[in-house]
Amino acid sequence: MAKPNKNKMPVKMEKLMSLCKRRGFIYQSSEIYGGQSACWDYGPLGVEVKNNIKQLWWKAMVQENENIEGIDAAIIMHPRVWEASGHVEGFHDPMVDCKECKRRFRADQLTTDVCPECGGEFTDVRQFNLMFKTHIGPVEDSASIAYLRPETAQGIYVNFLNVYNSSRQKIPFGIAQIGKAFRNEITPGNFIFRSREFEQMEMQFFVKPEEADSWMEHWKQQRWNFHMRLGIRPERLRWHEHGPDELAHYAKSAFDIEYRFPFGWSELEGVHNRTDFDLKRHTEFSGKDMSYFDQETNERYIPYIIETSAGCDRTMLEILTDSYEEEPGEKETRVVMRISPLIAPIKAAVFPLVKRDGMPEIAREIQQELKKAFPIFYDEGGSIGRRYRRMDEAGTPYCLTVDSQTKEDNTVTVRDRDSMDQTRVKIDDLKSMIRNAIENYKRPETVDTLEDTYVE
Ligand code: GAP
Numbered sequence: 001m002a003k004p005n006k007n008k009m010p011v012k013m014e015k016l017m018s019l020c021k022r023r024g025f026i027y028q029s030s031e032i033y034g035g036q037s038a039c040w041d042y043g044p045l046g047v048e049v050k051n052n053i054k055q056l057w058w059k060a061m062v063q064e065n066e067n068i069e070g071i072d073a074a075i076i077m078h079p080r081v082w083e084a085s086g087h088v089e090g091f092h093d094p095m096v097d098c099k100e101c102k103r104r105f106r107a108d109q110l111t112t113d114v115c116p117e118c119g120g121e122f123t124d125v126r127q128f129n130l131m132f133k134t135h136i137g138p139v140e141d142s143a144s145i146a147y148l149r150p151e152t153a154q155g156i157y158v159n160f161l162n163v164y165n166s167s168r169q170k171i172p173f174g175i176a177q178i179g180k181a182f183r184n185e186i187t188p189g190n191f192i193f194r195s196r197e198f199e200q201m202e203m204q205f206f207v208k209p210e211e212a213d214s215w216m217e218h219w220k221q222q223r224w225n226f227h228m229r230l231g232i233r234p235e236r237l238r239w240h241e242h243g244p245d246e247l248a249h250y251a252k253s254a255f256d257i258e259y260r261f262p263f264g265w266s267e268l269e270g271v272h273n274r275t276d277f278d279l280k281r282h283t284e285f286s287g288k289d290m291s292y293f294d295q296e297t298n299e300r301y302i303p304y305i306i307e308t309s310a311g312c313d314r315t316m317l318e319i320l321t322d323s324y325e326e327e328p329g330e331k332e333t334r335v336v337m338r339i340s341p342l343i344a345p346i347k348a349a350v351f352p353l354v355k356r357d358g359m360p361e362i363a364r365e366i367q368q369e370l371k372k373a374f375p376i377f378y379d380e381g382g383s384i385g386r387r388y389r390r391m392d393e394a395g396t397p398y399c400l401t402v403d404s405q406t407k408e409d410n411t412v413t414v415r416d417r418d419s420m421d422q423t424r425v426k427i428d429d430l431k432s433m434i435r436n437a438i439e440n441y442k443r444p445e446t447v448d449t450l451e452d453t454y455v456e
Contacts, residue, residue: 011450011454016320019337022393024043026191027043038195045345045394056226073156073158075149075182082150086249092130095126098123100115133146134148151200152181176202182198183198192316205305208301208304231339232259236259237258237268239256240267250277257271268310270308280302323337341437341438342441344394346377347437349376349398350378398417400415
């Protein structure tokens, strides 16, 4: 693969963003007012995919592990939390402004001494805190300052004792949460990759200090498996280990799963050994003892934490980019989203071939029955070819067409999204066919025709 050209927009990103808007996956926030930069709204199809990602993560973490509990903590927390966590003091990015064009850059990402946009001179480097500040109550003074959480992790640490005391868990155990986080990023971009409001899926696993390394290996493997379960091409995923200069202040070791996005290899999520940093700091700042007493060994210690921290929106972008394909055809190019049926927003679409001869009625009946188990879409508008194309772009694995033969033998034509093959299937077998696709999907081997092409 050639090195991504950072100064040009990859064609695939441009096409993907356009499809996302056209089909209702993702829109720019507040678009009718000119847009709110670095904030995004999920549309009817997008919210289905996002919910599927979150449900799968919750299942993989909370429901499939007896020793993990879920919580849902408040976004606004006591301001002392962010002093204890180190965010007030240390959650900064170095920033410079161009004196000429007034554009703002992250100093650590610049490769030139002069502005890359206009050649102007920079101001001195200043530190910029990434937390969004607000005030609680009617008086806006320093005593009323509060922050929108920049990570969900702290909501878990401050509830460590609550969950321990109410759940009968013993170490090792974990606490998981999904929720919004906010960062006033200086240089957001690449669509939903880096935004100012985003969602995290974090799990904090509390362990005996001497067992931290082996749990780290365990969770690395689990997180990798998650992306396999989503049906992502493994050759587009890799591990990146943080070097000493990259490690966050709290971490002893850290590994990221990176995905090869059209704009280059970039972080999807991280697995971190945070040591006893967080519980020690909260003990110190709150005055509440957060140590753990092991009744079997009669030992008291502050647990180490292995954190798995994934971005829901980045996972969404990973799935969308991995799925988007163009297939050049004789007459036109087919755009198809090869989303795994497990996370596809619509599992099947039902069409009457024509709007007469009782076909719409039968198609509606099939839709009503299948709807009890899956999200099913009904469409009777336009040519059958156009209806197929719309569903290809929505990532719908199957289109089920009721035609004149249906009345004779209770079968429909099933058109497969990936192969475009058409077969006849008994109406009674449709449910198990869809269920089987959701559980056992195998993506076909294809060539990405848009890889390494850039907008001129
Ligand atoms: N609790 C640890 C933590 O928050 P992080 O590496 O700063 O670690 C974890 O963030 C994940 O959250 C990232 O891997 C990414 O998926 C997501 N994330 C962070 N900043 C983001 C942003 N501005 N936009 C979208 N996702 C973001």
